[in-house]
Amino acid sequence: MSRLMRTSEITKRPVVTMAGEDVAQVKDVVYAAGGGAVGGFTLAGRGLFSGPLKQSLAWSAVTALGSDAVMIADESVLEPTQTLLDASAASGGSGGDVLGSQVLTDTGTDLGTVVDVVLEVGDTRGGACDVVGYEIEASEALGTKGTKVLIPLPDTLAASGQHLMVPASAKDFVSHDLAGFGASVAAFRAQLEGPK
Amino acid sequence: MTLFSEAKGRQVVSTSTADTVGKVHELVVDPATRSVLALELKKTASGDTLRYTDITAFGEDAVTVAGADAITEAGEDVAALLGKDHHLIGKRVLSSAGDDLGKVTDVEFAAESGRVTALHLESSEVSGQRLLGVGSYAVVVAAEQ
Numbered sequence: 001m002s003r004l005m006r007t008s009e010i011t012k013r014p015v016v017t018m019a020g021e022d023v024a025q026v027k028d029v030v031y032a033a034g035g036g037a038v039g040g041f042t043l044a045g046r047g048l049f050s051g052p053l054k055q056s057l058a059w060s061a062v063t064a065l066g067s068d069a070v071m072i073a074d075e076s077v078l079e080p081t082q083t084l085l086d087a088s089a090a091s092g093g094s095g096g097d098v099l100g101s102q103v104l105t106d107t108g109t110d111l112g113t114v115v116d117v118v119l120e121v122g123d124t125r126g127g128a129c130d131v132v133g134y135e136i137e138a139s140e141a142l143g144t145k146g147t148k149v150l151i152p153l154p155d156t157l158a159a160s161g162q163h164l165m166v167p168a169s170a171k172d173f174v175s176h177d178l179a180g181f182g183a184s185v186a187a188f189r190a191q192l193e194g195p196k
Numbered sequence: 197m198t199l200f201s202e203a204k205g206r207q208v209v210s211t212s213t214a215d216t217v218g219k220v221h222e223l224v225v226d227p228a229t230r231s232v233l234a235l236e237l238k239k240t241a242s243g244d245t246l247r248y249t250d251i252t253a254f255g256e257d258a259v260t261v262a263g264a265d266a267i268t269e270a271g272e273d274v275a276a277l278l279g280k281d282h283h284l285i286g287k288r289v290l291s292s293a294g295d296d297l298g299k300v301t302d303v304e305f306a307a308e309s310g311r312v313t314a315l316h317l318e319s320s321e322v323s324g325q326r327l328l329g330v331g332s333y334a335v336v337v338a339a340e341q
Contacts, residue, residue, distance in 0.1 A: 016290060019227070020331025064339070066294020071336075 002127070004178045005065070006135060007117040015043060015057060016069045022046050023075050024053055029117070031131065032059075032088040036153075038119060038129035039088040041070070042081055056081040059129055065121045098164065103136055103151065105168040111151065112136035114164065118150060118181065132185045134164070142174060149174045150181050152188040197313055198254065200285060200303040208237060208259045208267075211252055217264040218246070224277050225284060225303070225312060227330045232310035234274045235259070243269040254307040281332040289317060292328060293339035300335055 007029045015024040024043035032039025040058040044050060061077035062070060072078075103111040116135035122128055133152040138144050152173050153166065173188040175181045200223055208218040218237035221244075226233040235246045242264060250266040251259055261267070270278060289297040298317040304324070305312050312324035315335070326337040 014333065016294075016333055016336070017329070017331065018292065018336050019329035020287075020290075020334045020336045022331075022333035064293045066291065068296035069290050069294040069334070071290070071292055071294045 002120050002122050003067075004132070004181055005067075005119050005121055006178075007119060009067075010041075010065070010070075010119070014046065014069050015041075015072060017072055017074045018063070019074065021075075022069075023072075023078070024055070024057070026057075026070060027052055029119075030056070030084055030088050036131055038131070040084045042084070043078070053078075054081055055079065056084040058084055058087070062129075065129065098134070101162060101164050103134065103164045103166060105166055105171065107168040109141045109168070109171070110139045111141055111166070111171060112139040112149070115148060118178070120182075120185070133181065138174075142171065147176075149176055150178070150184070152181070152185040154189065197304045198307045199316075200305070203254070203305075206257070206259055208235070208240075208246065208261060210263050211260050212263045215264070217241075217261065218244075218267060220259060222283065223303075223305075224274055225282065225330060226273075226277055227327055230312050230324055230327045232305055232312065233277060234270070236278065237267060240264075240267050242267050245270040245274050247271075247274070248310040254310075282330050284315065284330055284335055287330070288334045289315065289322065290334040290336050291339040292336060295339070297322065297337070 011026050013026050014022040016022050025046055027042045027044040029041055030039045038059050040056055042056050043053040045053055055078035057078055063073055064071040098114050101114045114134045115137050117131055118133040120130045120132040133150050135148055135150050138147050138149050151170050173184045175184045204220055206220045207216050210217050218240035220235050221238040222236035223232045224234040224236055232248050234248055237244050237246055246267050252262055253260045284300045284303050287300050289300060291297055300315050301318055302316040303312060304314040314324050315322040322337050328338055329336040
């Protein structure tokens with residue numbers, strides 16, 4: 001079973017070894033492969049006065065991403081931040097921050113602005129951590145202006161740092177909570193692929 | 197089965213002299229073997245560590261040893277597991293899937309072998325077989341399949 005999570009819930013989550021030591025906490029999510037998947041996490045130290053760490057955590061080294069902690073085998077799996085950023089850049093990751101971007105349909109309708117990123121976390125080691133949608137603050141076009149809604153994403157999309165382009169049909173798959181969102185993502189992607 | 201809460205404070209008595217040679221203060225758990233490696237004692241003359249294998253019996257009313265010389269200073273392996281960072285009771289429990297399961301309220305172990313048989317949490321119980329690690333932040337247990 002995989003689960004859906006907002007990235008805002010993942011930041012500050014402790015990184016804990018199987019020996020029960022909290023070696024870091026998540027600072028930011030680094031996207032890879034065109035922004036469609038998570039490449040890893042930049043880290044900060046634990047405690048009030050600790051700043052960012054020079055070590056980062058690649059997604060491939062994560063044993064599990066749970067609701068309370070990011071589990072790793074031990075501290076040796078951390079790698080220099082630059083290695084992670086280079087790997088992400090090499091796979092075409094934008095590294096840009098999508099928060100605050102305006103979501104536009106390919107027919108030119110403004111659906112709202114991005115306030116959070118929704119991830120689907122595979123439960124077994126080696127599973128992907130995919131970006132499956134965004135939480136947006138809805139515009140008038142959705143009829144619920146000002147409320148936060150979730151919209152599913154196709155596997156790839158164009159993003160400029162200001163705008164995100166989505167197919168016009170994305171609008172029909174909006175949902176209001178994470179519980180029903182998994183089905184929306186699946187339905188939306190099936191529709192994009194077209195009849196088999 | 198014996199609980200840590202019951203074991204603490206139990207007297208340690210020498211079978212050769214019938215003297216009380218110490219009192220159980222803490223139980224030192226080795227997560228690698230999922231068992232009690234040693235007892236940390238209070239009020240002893242020769243040291244504060246009694247290895248579990250040096251115990252004659254872990255009885256219901258007292259722990260018996262052959263003689264006071266079984267009580268020594270902590271060896272390297274025991275010393276590495278001493279201290280608050282390695283205590284289980286009161287610590288949060290994380291599954292290997294990264295989910296918080298609650299806090300450890302007590303630990304159950306087999307008196308004959310020292311093997312940890314169960315962790316008691318506030319509202320559940322976890323088999324001792326699932327224990328993976330005990331660190332300063334959390335007790336880690338294998339996630340349920």
